[in-house]
Amino acid sequence: xxxxxxxxxxxxxxxxxxxxxxxxxxxxxxxxxxxxxxxxxxxxxxxxxxxxxxxxxxxxxxxxxxxxxxxxxxxxxxxxxxxxxxxxxxxxxxxxxxxxxxxxxxxxxxxxxxxxxxxxxxxxxxxxxxxxxxxxxxxxxxxxxxxxxxxxxxxxxxxxxxxxxxxxxxxxxxxxxxxxxxxxxxxxxxxxxxxxxxxxxxxxxxxxxxxxxxxxxxxxxxxxxxxxxxxxxxxxxxxxxx
Numbered sequence: 266x267x268x269x270x271x272x273x274x275x276x277x278x279x280x281x282x283x284x285x286x287x288x289x290x291x292x293x294x295x296x297x298x299x300x301x302x303x304x305x306x307x308x309x310x311x312x313x314x315x316x317x318x319x320x321x322x323x324x325x326x327x328x329x330x331x332x333x334x335x336x337x338x339x340x341x342x343x344x345x346x347x348x349x350x351x352x353x354x355x356x357x358x359x360x361x362x363x364x365x366x367x368x369x370x371x372x373x374x375x376x377x378x379x380x381x382x383x384x385x386x387x388x389x390x391x392x393x394x395x396x397x398x399x400x401x402x403x404x405x406x407x408x409x410x411x412x413x414x415x416x417x418x419x420x421x422x423x424x425x426x427x428x429x430x431x432x433x434x435x436x437x438x439x440x441x442x443x444x445x446x447x448x449x450x451x452x453x454x455x456x457x458x459x460x461x462x463x464x465x466x467x468x469x470x471x472x473x474x475x476x477x478x479x480x481x482x483x484x485x486x487x488x489x490x491x492x493x494x495x496x497x498x499x500x501x502x503x504x505x506x507x
Contacts, residue, residue, distance in 0.1 A: 286362050289317050289325075294357040294393060296326045296334070297345040301355070304332035313358045322360065329354030342400065347393040359387070359394075406449050412484065414442060416449065418456045418467050430468040443470040443485025450493045 291313065304326070312333035316325035324336040324344065336344060349355050387394040399405045399415035407413045421433060431441045444450050457466055470482040480486070
């Protein structure tokens with residue numbers, strides 16, 4: 266199944282697949298900074314269907330001349346799609362997850378890249394969409410507010426302070442992050458186990474004031490009602506600041 270979007274969506278075709286919730290969304294648009302003239306010549310239908318059938322393909326880009334380029338999730342770190350008009354003859358097909366039975370409104374669509382624990386959302390811009398994947402072997406975690414974070418642990422000297430950890434991250438252009446889900450905290454615990462019995466833990470963002478624990482990284486939501494840091498997932502060492 267795939268949809269075409271101008272000022273609205275409409276159903277174009279139905280594709281059969283074992284991935285019942287996976288569809289292709291077709292838009293009038295272009296992939297920024299990509300020379301489509303070097304693409305393989307094939308029909309629009311084949312360009313879309315070929316991407317749909319390939320597990321790692323998540324975007325197909327085509328024009329009215331029959332040129333087609335596809336992009337694999339494994340090899341694409343970032344991508345920007347810009348909306349165009351019908352007259353320009355450029356189209357982009359996204360692979361998305363789709364649970365509705367009827368043709369959706371734009372607000373109902375979830376434009377998600379990848380599968381399972383490697384799934385992250387496209388970000389909607391004023392004139393298109395952007396996708397940024399985690400670098401190297403960093404771990405991506407989707408968040409409930411439709412954002413995603415990339416996480417990595419770094420082994421510093423024993424007894425390093427939180428202030429030094431923050432400084433280390435910022436010097437590399439990173440940020441000491443908060444934890445928003447059980448999956449995130451369990452991944453961190455797994456990293457501790459991987460480093461052996463002599464490694465005690467990792468610093469994370471967060472402060473407890475007046476017995477209330479909160480995040481200061483600017484993007485992690487409060488822990489109220491969250492089981493991310495219960496005893497079964499994390500052993501916290503917290504200094505009460507007030």
